[in-house]
Amino acid sequence: MSQLANELKTEIIKALNLEGVSPEDIENDAPLFGEGLGLDSIDALELIVLLDKNYGIKIDSAADGKAVFHSISSMVAYIESKK
Amino acid sequence: MTTRITSYCRITNRFIYVNNALLHSNEDLAFADFAKQAYKLATLNYLKFFKMDNLSKLGLLAAEFTLAGKNWQERYTPDEVALCFSNASSSIDSDRKHQESIGNRSNYFPSPSVFVYTLPNILAGEICIRNGFKGENSFFIFEQFDAENMVNIVQQLFINEQCKACVMGWINYDSEQADALCCLIEKSDNEKELPFTAENYSYLYFNTKPQ
Numbered sequence: 404m405s406q407l408a409n410e411l412k413t414e415i416i417k418a419l420n421l422e423g424v425s426p427e428d429i430e431n432d433a434p435l436f437g438e439g440l441g442l443d444s445i446d447a448l449e450l451i452v453l454l455d456k457n458y459g460i461k462i463d464s465a466a467d468g469k470a471v472f473h474s475i476s477s478m479v480a481y482i483e484s485k486k
Numbered sequence: 487m488t489t490r491i492t493s494y495c496r497i498t499n500r501f502i503y504v505n506n507a508l509l510h511s512n513e514d515l516a517f518a519d520f521a522k523q524a525y526k527l528a529t530l531n532y533l534k535f536f537k538m539d540n541l542s543k544l545g546l547l548a549a550e551f552t553l554a555g556k557n558w559q560e561r562y563t564p565d566e567v568a569l570c571f572s573n574a575s576s577s578i579d580s581d582r583k584h585q586e587s588i589g590n591r592s593n594y595f596p597s598p599s600v601f602v603y604t605l606p607n608i609l610a611g612e613i614c615i616r617n618g619f620k621g622e623n624s625f626f627i628f629e630q631f632d633a634e635n636m637v638n639i640v641q642q643l644f645i646n647e648q649c650k651a652c653v654m655g656w657i658n659y660d661s662e663q664a665d666a667l668c669c670l671i672e673k674s675d676n677e678k679e680l681p682f683t684a685e686n687y688s689y690l691y692f693n694t695k696p697q
Contacts, residue, residue, distance in 0.1 A: 419599075422536035445537075448598035456595045 407479050418453050419446050431476045439474075447472060454478075460485050487673040489644055489682040494655075495551035496694035497544060497666040502527075503694045504551045511696070517662050521547060528554070532616060539580040539603035540664070542612045545571065545657040548668035549613045556670060558651060559618075566650040568643045569610045569623035572636055573658035576627050577606045609657060621649060631656050631691055633684040640671055640682070656691065667691045 412426035419442065433439040436447070450472055454460045460482060462468045471481045496503040500520050501511045510527055512520055521543045525535055528550045535543060558567060580603040587596045602608065607625035614623060622643060628635065636654065643649040655668040667690060671682050680686040 420536045422533055445599050445602055452595055452597060 407482065408475050411475055411478055411482075414453060414457060415450070418449050429475060431479075432474050435472055435474060450478075454482070458482050458485070487675055489641065489671055490674040490676065490679040491669045491682050491686060491690070492672045492674055492676075492679050493552050493556055494667065494669040494690055494694075495548045496690065497548055497664055498695055499664050501696055502547075502551065504554070506694060509551065517659075517664055518543075520664075534612075534616075537599060538612060539577070539583075539600070539608075541573075541575075541577055541579060541606065541657065541659040542603060542609040544659050544664050544666050545609035545668070546612055546616060548655065548657060548666040549617070549653055552653065552668045552670050553617065558670075562650045564618050564620040566621060566648060567617075567619045568621040568640075568649045568652040568654075569613060569619060570626075570636065570640050570643065570652055570654040571606075571610055571624075571657050572626040572628050572632065573606060573656060574628060574630055575658050575660040577604050577608070579660050580604050613653065619653070621652075622646075631688075633688040633691070637682060637684045637687055644671075644673070667694070 408431055409426055412429045415421070415429075416424055416426065421440065424440070429440065436442050447468065451462050451468065454462065462471060471477055493505060500513045500515060502509045502524060510524060512523060515523070517540055521540070524547050528547065530550060535546060538546065580600055583600050584596060584604050587600060588594060606627070607623070610623045610625055613619065624639070626635070626639070636656075640652050640654050643652055650673070652671040653668065654671055656666060657668070658665040669682075669687065669690070680690075
C-alpha cells in the first residue's frame with residue numbers, strides 16, 4: 404500500500420503539474436477534489452488517463468470514478484483490486 | 487476624451503518590458519522556466535498558472551504586468567472591460583503536442599490538459615478568469631502583426647457604450663519563441679499617455695526591444 408501510494412502521488416504530481424506539492428504533502432485519506440488538493444474536472448480526466456496509461460485500468464462509469472478518485476487510498480485500493 | 491494606451495507590457499523571448507522599462511531578462515532559460523521566474527516576480531500566487539500551456543502563460547503574464555497597479559476595479563465594472571488579442575501561430579505549439587500524443591495508435595493517450603489548450607482564445611478566457619473580466623472578447627489570427635486591423639477593431643468596441651476599457655494586443659508563441667505586446671486601452675485626457683493609433687501601437691511593438 405505504502406509503496407504504491409507513494410508511486411501514485413509522484414505520478415499525480417507530475418501528470419497534474421502540481422507546482423510546489425511533494426508526495427509528503429498529500430495525505431492518503433484526504434479528498435483529492437473540492438478541498439484537499441483542489442483538483443478540477445480536467446484533472447479528473449488526467450487521472451483517468453493516468454490509470455489507463457500506467458496501470459492498464461479503465462474506469463467504466465462516472466459513478467465508479469467518483470468513488471475511485473476520492474483519495475489516494477481509494478485509488479490504491481482500486482488498483483490493487485484490479486491486479 | 488481620446489482612447490489612449492495607458493499601460494503596456496512587451497515580452498520578446500526572454501525580455502520583459504513594462505511601460506518601456508526593462509523589468510526582467512534571462513536569456514539562458516527555456517520559456518517555461520523563464521515564465522516561472524516571471525510568475526514569482528509578479529507575485530501571482532495563482533497555481534492554475536502551472537497547468538497552462540506556454541501561450542496562455544505568456545498572455546497571462548503580459549496582462550498581469552500591464553494591469554499591475556492600474557486598479558481597474560475602482561473605475562470599471564467587469565462587463566465594461568473587453569479583451570481583444572491576435573497572433574499568427576494560433577495554438578500551434580499545443581496543437582503539435584496533442585498531435586504527438588495521438589499519432590501512435592498503439593500508444594494512444596491524449597492528454598485532456600493539453601487538448602484544452604488547442605485553441606488560442608483559451609488564453610483570453612484564462613485572463614478573464616484570473617481578473618474577473620466579463621466584457622466582449624475576441625481573438626484574431628493574422629499572417630503577421632497587424633496594427634491597422636487591431637486598432638480598428640478595438641476602436642469599434644469603444645463605440646459601444648458598454649466598453650470602457652480594453653486589454654488588447656499580440657500574443658504569439660511557438661517552439662520556445664515568445665512574442666507579446668499587451669496594452670490597456672482607456673479613454674483619457676492625460677496627454678502624457680500615447681493616443682491609441684496604429685502608428686503608436688506599431689511603434690511599441692517594433693521599438694520595445696533589447697538595445
